[in-house]
């Protein structure tokens with residue numbers, strides 16, 4: 001699938017501590033087009049994890065962005081599923097996206113979650129990512145531990161989750177460090193999302209136009 005096609009490019013690039021997936025020009029991510037909203041489940045052992053609320057905020061962010069664009073909101077409500085994360089499996093997905101290793105066998109603990117988008121909260125310093133699961137419109141978003149930088153820094157978790165959901169929605173990277181979707185090959189780092197005030201970084205006009213193109217009707 002198209003997602004895999006970009007892996008060779010990613011492999012050639014310097015490892016990037018929080019990001020993740022290049023979405024090629026024609027994303028697999030437009031499943032919401034003309035269909036229902038995407039259901040989201042956040043999975044992790046601790047419902048009080050700050051990343052749960054960060055995920056809810058990120059989903060609300062995208063729903064507001066789409067409303068501002070005159071588009072139907074892409075995401076349904078967010079559920080929390082309390083369960084341990086199979087860290088080895090999650091790390092294997094991260095490596096499959098970032099390093100071009102074979103994707104883990106499916107079905108597995110993540111593909112069995114009854115949600116269009118599964119956001120897994122890792123306790124490890126994995127490289128965060130968004131990966132298409134089984135080519136059927138399901139997505140796995142892996143979020144690294146928030147006990148160390150950059151996710152321990154204020155304002156970073158909500159923007160990191162929003163960035164990964166931007167890939168789910170079909171956006172790639174730009175090179176403007178003041179924007180949400182900045183990423184490789186630009187030298188952006190998620191620590192740049194740090195802010196004493198809670199705020200989301202912005203989209204570019206080109207990205208807003210792309211969303212209209214993908215989701216307009």
Ligand SMILES: [Zn+2]
Nearest residue numbers: 019020021183
């Ligand atoms: Zn990215």
